[in-house]
Amino acid sequence: MIYPEYELKPQFYEEFPLQWKKIFGNNNPLHVELGFGNGEFAAYYTQKHKNINYIGFELSITSIVKAQRKLKRNNATNAKLILCDARFGLREFFDTNSIEKVIMNFPVPWYKNSQAHRRIIIQDFFETLADVLIENGEFELLTDQEWYAKEAFENAKNSGCFEVFDIEKNPKREFLTRYEKKWIKFNRDIFKLVVKKIKDVKVNRLIGGVNEMPHASGKINEEKIKLLKGRVFKENNKVFVIKNIYKELDSNSHIFKVISSDGDFSQHYFLVLYQKDNENWVIKLDSESNPYRTPAVKWSVKKIMGVLQ
Numbered sequence: 001m002i003y004p005e006y007e008l009k010p011q012f013y014e015e016f017p018l019q020w021k022k023i024f025g026n027n028n029p030l031h032v033e034l035g036f037g038n039g040e041f042a043a044y045y046t047q048k049h050k051n052i053n054y055i056g057f058e059l060s061i062t063s064i065v066k067a068q069r070k071l072k073r074n075n076a077t078n079a080k081l082i083l084c085d086a087r088f089g090l091r092e093f094f095d096t097n098s099i100e101k102v103i104m105n106f107p108v109p110w111y112k113n114s115q116a117h118r119r120i121i122i123q124d125f126f127e128t129l130a131d132v133l134i135e136n137g138e139f140e141l142l143t144d145q146e147w148y149a150k151e152a153f154e155n156a157k158n159s160g161c162f163e164v165f166d167i168e169k170n171p172k173r174e175f176l177t178r179y180e181k182k183w184i185k186f187n188r189d190i191f192k193l194v195v196k197k198i199k200d201v202k203v204n205r206l207i208g209g210v211n212e213m214p215h216a217s218g219k220i221n222e223e224k225i226k227l228l229k230g231r232v233f234k235e236n237n238k239v240f241v242i243k244n245i246y247k248e249l250d251s252n253s254h255i256f257k258v259i260s261s262d263g264d265f266s267q268h269y270f271l272v273l274y275q276k277d278n279e280n281w282v283i284k285l286d287s288e289s290n291p292y293r294t295p296a297v298k299w300s301v302k303k304i305m306g307v308l309q
């Protein structure tokens with residue numbers, strides 16, 4: 001990363017939710033942008049609002065690099081960018097009643113029904129918002145898709161936790177994002193939805209507390225190791241698959257390439273299995289691998305040790 005001071009890697013933190021006061025060195029209000037793209041809005045917003053702490057989520061590494069450049073050019077000191085699914089990050093990295101404003105400019109709408117689970121504004125999202133926003137905290141959505149704004153409107157209303165304002169068509173805007181400019185050029189209408197939190201909800205988080213290193217140990221039947229390649233394990237909301245197993249030359253250790261999911265949240269990582277003494281083996285996260293220690297990640301460690309015994 002070119003300007004690492006702007007990128008925050010929560011997977012290297014020990015404790016969740018994150019301690020934002022420590023991270024920014026002040027107690028300024030937290031404003032969060034979901035899907036910041038190339039960071040034009042982040043650069044504008046952090047200049048305009050010097051007394052807030054801005055946190056942006058993106059899934060694209062290229063976008064993170066471009067956004068870092070823009071923040072650096074402005075010498076912004078109140079911004080952190082995170083490469084992570086915004087739905088996961090909003091729920092897992094923030095405490096209850098901690099965010100003043102959440103902004104989402106021109107999300108990917110995911111038109112097809114088969115892709116609907118990828119939309120950010122699903123019902124669960126509004127429950128998370130009702131947890132992490134402070135009282136009277138706001139969520140602002142801009143989109144060129146009227147149906148998307150209406151779906152968000154309905155989901156926010158159905159949650160019972162928000163004052164939901166009428167959708168505004170072609171609102172007056174001080175700053176146009178890259179996608180906004182593009183859609184205006186294509187003569188598309190723009191829709192703005194604002195909701196204000198009026199009621200608390202407490203949602204379950206996957207990785208609360210101290211982020212312990214999952215590991216398991218015991219006697220195993222070595223013959224069973226090679227049989228695990230390609231196996232899929234499922235339990236409730238958790239799934240993991242062992243994509244590959246590599247044996248280290250000249251040593252009794254094996255690396256497992258694993259993909260796990262907790263609901264819609266997937267992670268790739270490596271586990272290492274090695275012989276500790278004459279009788280016992282240990283399995284744990286490989287030191288190069290740093291997934292969030294979600295229930296599926298912890299379960300994969302215990303389960304593999306279990307089936308090898």
Ligand SMILES: C[S@@+](CC[C@H](N)C(=O)[O-])C[C@H]1O[C@@H](n2cnc3c(N)ncnc32)[C@H](O)[C@@H]1O
Nearest residue numbers: 035036037058059085086105106108177178179
């Ligand atoms: C259409 S672009 C809009 C970018 C920018 N906000 C703008 O208005 O110019 C949508 C952005 O959201 C990002 N994105 C999509 N799903 C996401 C998710 N679940 N979490 C974080 N970012 C996401 C994409 O990578 C993409 O950069």
